[in-house]
Amino acid sequence: MKVKQITFAARPSGLPDVSVFRFDEVELPPLQEGDVHLKGLYYSVDPYMRGRMNDVKSYSPPFRLEQPMEGGVVAEVVESKDSRFRPGDTVLGPYLPWAQEFVIGGDKFQKIDTSLAPPSYFLGILGMPGLTAYFGLLDIGKPKAGETLVVSGAAGAVGLVVGQLGKQLGCRVVGIAGTDDKIRMLKEEYGFDEAVNYHTPDLAAEIGKACPDGIDIYFDNVGGKVTDAVFKHLNFFARIPLCGQISSYNATSEPVGPRIQPVMLTLSILMQGFIVRNYGARFAEGIQYLAPLVKSGKLKFTETVVEGFEKLPDALLGLFAGKNTGKMIVKA
Amino acid sequence: MKVKQITFAARPSGLPDVSVFRFDEVELPPLQEGDVHLKGLYYSVDPYMRGRMNDVKSYSPPFRLEQPMEGGVVAEVVESKDSRFRPGDTVLGPYLPWAQEFVIGGDKFQKIDTSLAPPSYFLGILGMPGLTAYFGLLDIGKPKAGETLVVSGAAGAVGLVVGQLGKQLGCRVVGIAGTDDKIRMLKEEYGFDEAVNYHTPDLAAEIGKACPDGIDIYFDNVGGKVTDAVFKHLNFFARIPLCGQISSYNATSEPVGPRIQPVMLTLSILMQGFIVRNYGARFAEGIQYLAPLVKSGKLKFTETVVEGFEKLPDALLGLFAGKNTGKMIVKA
Numbered sequence: 001m002k003v004k005q006i007t008f009a010a011r012p013s014g015l016p017d018v019s020v021f022r023f024d025e026v027e028l029p030p031l032q033e034g035d036v037h038l039k040g041l042y043y044s045v046d047p048y049m050r051g052r053m054n055d056v057k058s059y060s061p062p063f064r065l066e067q068p069m070e071g072g073v074v075a076e077v078v079e080s081k082d083s084r085f086r087p088g089d090t091v092l093g094p095y096l097p098w099a100q101e102f103v104i105g106g107d108k109f110q111k112i113d114t115s116l117a118p119p120s121y122f123l124g125i126l127g128m129p130g131l132t133a134y135f136g137l138l139d140i141g142k143p144k145a146g147e148t149l150v151v152s153g154a155a156g157a158v159g160l161v162v163g164q165l166g167k168q169l170g171c172r173v174v175g176i177a178g179t180d181d182k183i184r185m186l187k188e189e190y191g192f193d194e195a196v197n198y199h200t201p202d203l204a205a206e207i208g209k210a211c212p213d214g215i216d217i218y219f220d221n222v223g224g225k226v227t228d229a230v231f232k233h234l235n236f237f238a239r240i241p242l243c244g245q246i247s248s249y250n251a252t253s254e255p256v257g258p259r260i261q262p263v264m265l266t267l268s269i270l271m272q273g274f275i276v277r278n279y280g281a282r283f284a285e286g287i288q289y290l291a292p293l294v295k296s297g298k299l300k301f302t303e304t305v306v307e308g309f310e311k312l313p314d315a316l317l318g319l320f321a322g323k324n325t326g327k328m329i330v331k332a
Numbered sequence: 333m334k335v336k337q338i339t340f341a342a343r344p345s346g347l348p349d350v351s352v353f354r355f356d357e358v359e360l361p362p363l364q365e366g367d368v369h370l371k372g373l374y375y376s377v378d379p380y381m382r383g384r385m386n387d388v389k390s391y392s393p394p395f396r397l398e399q400p401m402e403g404g405v406v407a408e409v410v411e412s413k414d415s416r417f418r419p420g421d422t423v424l425g426p427y428l429p430w431a432q433e434f435v436i437g438g439d440k441f442q443k444i445d446t447s448l449a450p451p452s453y454f455l456g457i458l459g460m461p462g463l464t465a466y467f468g469l470l471d472i473g474k475p476k477a478g479e480t481l482v483v484s485g486a487a488g489a490v491g492l493v494v495g496q497l498g499k500q501l502g503c504r505v506v507g508i509a510g511t512d513d514k515i516r517m518l519k520e521e522y523g524f525d526e527a528v529n530y531h532t533p534d535l536a537a538e539i540g541k542a543c544p545d546g547i548d549i550y551f552d553n554v555g556g557k558v559t560d561a562v563f564k565h566l567n568f569f570a571r572i573p574l575c576g577q578i579s580s581y582n583a584t585s586e587p588v589g590p591r592i593q594p595v596m597l598t599l600s601i602l603m604q605g606f607i608v609r610n611y612g613a614r615f616a617e618g619i620q621y622l623a624p625l626v627k628s629g630k631l632k633f634t635e636t637v638v639e640g641f642e643k644l645p646d647a648l649l650g651l652f653a654g655k656n657t658g659k660m661i662v663k664a
Contacts (some may be wrong), residue, residue, distance in 0.1 A: 097541075223591065248591065248594050255590070258591075259589045260592065260593075262577050264605035265577055265605040268606050270604045271596065273597040
């Protein structure tokens with residue numbers, strides 16, 4: 001049986017385009033003992049994948065040339081030679097191949113409980129982005145009622161969760177995003193106290209207006225000039241969970257900007273880079289916290305669903321143009 | 333009775349010179365109830381004082397124009413209308429005026445135990461610099477045996493203590509300093525495993541050679557290009573106690589450099605700005621840790637002692653030219 005696969009064909013410099021990917025037809029191998037035949041249902045595209053296209057030391061190993069792209073995938077079991085799985089089961093793996101169907105060892109994925117939420121949510125609010133928001137905000141940001149929380153990339157998969165959790169914990173929440181539609185959505189649908197479009201001519205002044213008591217927590221997904229503007233308004237003992245730097249992922253030279261250490265020193269500020277995998281031992285705690293909030297409707301979640309396996313490259317590239325609201329996924 | 337006082341006469345731009353200070357003769361006021369008449373013995377000069385010359389929000393309030401300079405002073409009680417103090421007592425205050433003698437409320441200083449160490453040490457190893465080293469290294473750096481610790485400004489008052497504490501805790505310790513004499517001293521007298529002169533043409537390569545297993549803790553006193561070089565060698569989960577940024581204190585424009593967030597994110601790095609006053613409630617713990625080490629000779633300490641009250645301005649300015657080894661103090 002032949003299926004389509006998306007192969008990582010070339011390391012990009014700067015902003016990648018579709019030439020990075022190649023569609024191949026591959027033959028599925030026969031199942032060995034312990035193997036499972038999976039059919040992809042939902043494929044996750046995430047900003048961190050840009051980093052894996054480079055051949056540098058990072059938290060995730062670089063994608064290997066001439067191998068399939070890989071990422072978070074929700075899949076259905078077609079056939080199983082692993083006793084833990086039966087045909088029809090829904091499973092999730094963090095590093096499954098971008099292929100329509102594939103044969104892989106049963107230790108590479110886990111069953112998910114689809115009574116908690118629709119399957120695609122395990123790539124979003126109950127998956128990497130939701131857990132990233134939960135651990136980054138609570139463990140590093142340590143929000144206290146009455147504090148001001150600013151989140152950049154606020155309309156993205158992580159940002160939407162950060163803002164809502166901040167509201168529930170009693171913070172004044174200010175989001176930063178890139179379109180007026182997103183700004184409206186943050187305030188009207190997600191309950192943010194204020195939202196600022198980073199295309200405004202004087203971003204620092206707008207952030208200042210939105211944060212009259214200064215900023216106690218800056219949950220940073222983007223970096224760059226947005227961060228420069230936020231830094232003008234940080235309070236003593238501010239905390240900065242450093243979650244993403246999408247503004248620099250496609251940089252071809254070392255990004256340069258104002259040095260942040262003088263301000264961090266003067267105001268006793270904490271910055272902590274992190275990835276969700278650092279909290280791997282505590283995922284159950286995070287899902288336990290988030291799932292009831294999702295089920296009761298207290299935590300809203302938006303997906304941008306692109307239909308069609310062959311749209312995966314475009315969907316991933318679209319992240320760097322801000323084409324997603326909330327979690328971007330591809331439905332096979 | 334008239335005494336000499338050093339008045340803060342003008343806010344500098346960039347590197348200050350002596351025109352910032354003015355020598356005045358002032359009359360001592362009569363003592364009110366609760367007042368104490370003190371005679372200065374040792375005056376501390378510290379890099380952080382440059383920040384107080386600017387009129388900006390910081391951890392210490394700006395120096396006030398036309399008021400005396402102030403800082404850490406060890407003094408002797410001449411006369412007391414506060415029952416806690418008697419003539420002859422040796423006391424220490426963090427914000428006492430730069431005057432030969434002065435009258436001040438008894439709540440502005442505390443007695444020191446001169447059986448623990450010579451009085452001047454309470455401005456150094458058992459005072460602000462020693463406690464800064466202790467809390468920054470142990471509380472933020474969290475050193476583990478076998479890790480590599482790099483300290484910049486290694487031959488300064490804080491750096492010398494950081495390096496020695498790191499060695500006692502089982503770290504490989506590498507110091508960065510600015511003269512070959514300091515480099516020799518760090519290795520031969522203070523037991524640093526390696527020391528690097530930051531004037532070397534390829535600083536990043538030299539640091540790499542001195543840190544074959546990468547860097548787990550970077551105790552930063554200086555910032556700027558030294559930090560840029562250190563950043564090339566940081567390990568996953570590195571910790572950066574951010575203690576000083578002397579390279580930028582005299583900057584007249586906003587310092588610019590490589591953005592550090594991409595590396596901090598990729599490697600899950602922690603950076604925490606701090607000042608010793610954040611640990612005010614735990615000073616006794618710090619002194620208890622340090623004093624026996626000093627007494628037993630396990631913790632060495634160097635002072636650069638300048639003689640003469642009128643040398644205070646030159647001594648302070650000398651810090652920015654690296655003229656001190658260890659703690660710089662002025663003896664009246």
